[in-house]
Amino acid sequence: FRYQEIVADAGYESEENYLFLEKNGQSSFIKPMNYEISKTRKYKKDIGKMENMEYDPEKDSYRCQNRKMLTVQYQRKQKTATGYLRTVTVYQCHECKGCTFKEKCIKGNNCKTPMEKREKRLYVSKVMKQKREENVKRIISEYGNQLRMNRSIQAEGSFANVKEDMNFRRYLYRGKENVTAQSVILAIGYNINKLHHKIQNGRTGQHLFALKK
Known part of the structure; x- marks a missing residue:
């Protein structure tokens, strides 16, 4: 079994992750870092x-x-911490001298070049730009909104239920094996409790909460 839709928060957005999911035949529903x-x-x-x-x-x-x-000047390679190589295209404008919008357009207070000599540059990964645009179309759809809402409920809500409702505040044992065993037992108990509530409410065939209309 393989999940077809991968829902994740903004911290998981990257060009490498987009391509990885695409290669595996999966659709990404990842909130972009700049979405909000x-x-x-x-x-x-x-x-x-x-x-x-x-x-x-x-x-x-x-x-x-x-x-x-702003026209293309050159391309350069950037290597991520995982060794992935991405291509960045550099665009530059050569008509910035005397521009009235210059101070609002060109940012970066740590640059040693005087503002009057600086020219506007853009560093664009075309692959990242394309994949982000495709991803945004998916997450703003009705189904995408439903998936993201359920991610919040299932991921964030689970921590709240375990800590507050089940009163689990600390592990009772030390060592990876003992902590793993206690985590598995805790997860089994949580899932049985969740299944019980689904049976009581007649929602056993429903995997996702519906969006409120």
């Missing part, structure tokens, strides 16, 4: 963000607030 902040007014009005710039797929270029072009 991207809905804020401040984020949407940040003219320096790639997401707020106009992209031309034919010319493979971005257009900034001042209608200047």
Whole structure:
């Protein structure tokens, strides 16, 4: 048996994970790292963000607030902690001199280059961008919302039930084997209790809680 839909929180989003799931024939329902902040007014009005710039797929270029072009300069490889190699495309604008939007567009107070000499750059992983866009379409669908709601209930709610309802606050034994054995017994007890409630409420064939209408 293999789960077809993988639901996870923002901490699990990465290009490597997206490709891993795709290779295994599974669909990702992962909340993007910038999902919550991207809905804020401040984020949407940040003219320096790639997401707020106009992209031309034919010319493979971005257009900034001042209608200047950011074109491809070069590509570079980046290696993650797990050894995965990803390709980053660098876009740059060469018409930033005298731009009235410069201070709002170019960020980074630690840069030693004076602001008047700096030019806008974007570092874009095209694979990550594509996979994130595909993933967002899934998670904002009705089924995606239902899966994410159930992840919150089943993952976060389980800790609350074990700690509060079952009053399990600490392990009674030491050592990995003993802790594992106690964890398994605890999980069996929790699952039997959950099954009992499902039988009592007539929900044995229902795997997901329905969204409230």
